[in-house]
Structure formats: structure tokens, C-alpha cells
Amino acid sequence: MSVVLKDLNTENPRWCVGCGDFGIIMGLKRFIVDRQLQPAATVNVSGIGCSGRAPNYFNTYGVHAIHGRPITVALGLALTRPDLNVFVHSGDGDALSIGGNHLMHGINKNFKCVFLLYDNELYALTKNQTSPTTRKDHVTNTQPQGSFLQPINPLTVALGLGGSFVASTADWIPDHLTATMKAAFDHPGFAFVHISQRCPHFDPENFDHKTSTWFSFLKHDKGIAPDKRIAPKTEVVAHDPSDLVAAFKYAFAQRRYFGLFYQNTAKPRYDRILRDLVAKAEQKPRSKILDHYLI
Numbered sequence: 091m092s093v094v095l096k097d098l099n100t101e102n103p104r105w106c107v108g109c110g111d112f113g114i115i116m117g118l119k120r121f122i123v124d125r126q127l128q129p130a131a132t133v134n135v136s137g138i139g140c141s142g143r144a145p146n147y148f149n150t151y152g153v154h155a156i157h158g159r160p161i162t163v164a165l166g167l168a169l170t171r172p173d174l175n176v177f178v179h180s181g182d183g184d185a186l187s188i189g190g191n192h193l194m195h196g197i198n199k200n201f202k203c204v205f206l207l208y209d210n211e212l213y214a215l216t217k218n219q220t221s222p223t224t225r226k227d228h229v230t231n232t233q234p235q236g237s238f239l240q241p242i243n244p245l246t247v248a249l250g251l252g253g254s255f256v257a258s259t260a261d262w263i264p265d266h267l268t269a270t271m272k273a274a275f276d277h278p279g280f281a282f283v284h285i286s287q288r289c290p291h292f293d294p295e296n297f298d299h300k301t302s303t304w305f306s307f308l309k310h311d312k313g314i315a316p317d318k319r320i321a322p323k324t325e326v327v328a329h330d331p332s333d334l335v336a337a338f339k340y341a342f343a344q345r346r347y348f349g350l351f352y353q354n355t356a357k358p359r360y361d362r363i364l365r366d367l368v369a370k371a372e373q374k375p376r377s378k379i380l381d382h383y384l385i
Contacts, residue, residue: 093126095119103147110261110287110297111140114208115147117267118177121275122150124268132175133167135160137189139181140215141208158189161196161205168201168361175275176203183213186222186242197251199360200279204271207244207282210289211296218292228293245341245351248282249334254357255281256337257314257350261288262299266307266317266348273314273350279359286346308340308349316349 098119105111122132134145138157145152151174155163164178185193185207196205212230213219219232223244227236248256255277259270267285274281288297298304306325307316313331329336329349337352 091128093123093128095123098122098129098149100147100149104143105140106289106291108288108290109140110210110285110289111144111208113261113264113267114141114206114285114287115144117261117264118206118271119148120264120268121271124272125275127175131173132177133164134177134179135164135167136179137181137184138215139184139208139213140210141179141181141184141206142215144179158184158187159192160184161189161192164203164205165196165199165201165361168203169364172202172361172365178203178205180205180207181213181221182207182209182211182223182244183221186244186247190222193247194251197248197253197280197282200254200357201359201361202279204274204281205283206271207284208287209244209284210287210293211241212289212293214289214292225296243341244284246338248284249338249341249352252357253282253352254279254354255350256284256341256352257282258284258286258346258348259314260286260297260299260305260348262297263317263320263348265319266314269314270350277353278355279357286348305346305348308347308351310350312353313350 129150132150134148134152136142136145136154137160145154153163160178160180164176167176211223213221218230220230220237222242224237226240229236257270259267274283302320302324306327308329309316309326310330316326331350331353340347
């Protein structure tokens with residue numbers, strides 16, 4: 091069946107006015123329509139947080155999992171149903187705090203999924219608390235004198251953990267956002283997509299979406315094309331996504347870069363390895379399955 095945008099709509103999203111989450115789910119819906127992914131073969135999995143509501147707003151299969159655990163659910167789907175299109179929605183707190191261990195092993199296992207990290211640099215659902223990515227000295231309800239520590243850098247974390255696909259984009263650049271999702275979906279493994287996401291309710295001064303002088307686009311034939319509307323107004327840097335050293339350089343930079351930092355399509359996939367082992371395993375009658383454990 092042909093899929094159009096209205097086929098994917100459910101209830102009206104319940105986020106604050108101007109929230110970047112609206113742009114993210116619309117970007118994913120645009121991609122689903124562009125690729126004609128069937129809703130019955132698509133699953134959106136989330137943890138807890140503002141991003142956790144995302145599966146409610148797609149007329150696909152969805153799992154609103156527990157805090158920090160959407161990757162474990164997605165891995166189960168990838169192992170048992172490789173025919174499904176799996177998208178994981180996770181916030182900076184959900185992914186990098188309580189879910190940090192699962193993110194580490196998800197990236198290392200490199201199973202097939204698109205992992206969308208919504209990063210508004212604070213805990214917004216719980217009313218403006220310091221998150222792992224909150225910038226230093228920023229005032230929050232839990233640290234009214236300003237955040238004490240330098241924030242965790244999601245891009246360097248993903249690169250350092252051996253991510254096979256590491257990209258960055260923003261909720262207010264719709265064409266680049268959708269192009270990034272396309273590249274991530276086509277990647278044969280765990281595609282880590284960092285999304286700078288506005289929170290105008292609790293942090294309206296962060297992420298100036300009206301200007302573009304503070305960020306740059308990465309460009310390469312094997313990368314993600316810079317946004318045609320914004321690229322002429324800012325810097326475009328040539329970067330080969332197979333160059334891990336250069337990827338770290340741009341990830342560590344004070345200036346923000348959007349595009350494909352790194353890709354390695356040859357990295358082994360845990361889900362594929364495990365399914366191959368099961369397919370090749372010796373077949374035994376059920377009555378003898380436990381014989382190996384007899385003493």
C-alpha cells in the first residue's frame with residue numbers, strides 16, 4: 091500500500107509550543123513516506139523523557155519502554171525480527187545517564203537500527219534539571235548556581251565506543267535532518283544520530299535557530315549533503331567519513347558541526363552473527379536439549 095503522511099498520524103503531540111521534538115518526528119515521518127516503509131513493518135522504540143512520547147505519535151508499531159532501556163528492546167527486535175525497520179528514540183538523560191551502559195553495548199554490538207539521540211542539554215520532562223549534556227555554568231533547578239561540570243560530548247562518546255555510524259544534525263534544519271535519517275537507515279549496523287534539539291520552554295537561549303554563523307556542515311561524496319538553504323550562509327568543510335582521526339577533531343571542536351562524522355560499513359554485527367550461529371546449530375529433539383547438563 092502507498093504510504094502518505096496522514097497515514098502515520100495518530101493523536102496530536104503533547105509537547106510544549108516550539109519544542110524541537112515536533113521537527114524530529116516530522117522529519118522521520120517524511121523519511122518513512124519517502125522510502126515507503128510500511129507501518130506494519132516499522133517499530134518506534136523509546137525510553138522515558140520528552141522523547142519517550144514519540145512512539146505515541148506514529149501509526150506504526152511502538153514500544154514506550156522503561157527509563158534508559160530502549161536499546162535492549164530494540165536489540166530483541168533486531169534478533170528475532172530482522173525484517174522490521176527499527177527506530178530508537180532516546181533523550182540525553184535517557185541515553186547518557188541511566189541508559190549509558192546500554193548505549194555502550196548497543197554501539198559495540200552494532201545491531202541494525204537507527205538510534206536518534208534527542209539532545210536538548212537538560213532534563214525537560216522533570217522540569218529543568220541538569221542532564222549529562224548540560225553546558226557548564228548553566229542554571230537549572232537542581233543546580234541553581236550553575237552546572238558544575240563540563241558536559242559529556244555524545245559524539246566523542248559514540249566515536250570512542252567504536253560507533254560504525256556517527257552523525258549529527260538539528261531539529262530546525264528539516265532537509266538535513268531527513269537526509270541524515272536516510273543515510274542512517276541505509277547503514278548496515280547501529281546508526282548513531284545526534285540531534286541538537288531546542289527546548290524553548292526551559293532553555294530558550296540555547297541553539298540559536300535563526301542564525302547559522304555558529305555551526306558548520308561536513309561535506310563529502312560519501313557523507314550527508316549540507317542543507318541547500320543554509321549552507322551558503324555558513325561554513326562547509328570537506329571531511330572524509332572514513333577518517334576517524336579527523337572525525338574526533340571535529341567532534342572535540344568548540345564549534346558545532348553537522349553531518350556524517352564517521353562510517354565503517356565493515357564492522358561485524360552481533361545480530362547477524364547470532365542468527366547465523368542459530369541457523370547452523372545442530373538440530374536436536376526437544377527431549378534431548380538438556381542432555382548436555384546431565385551429570
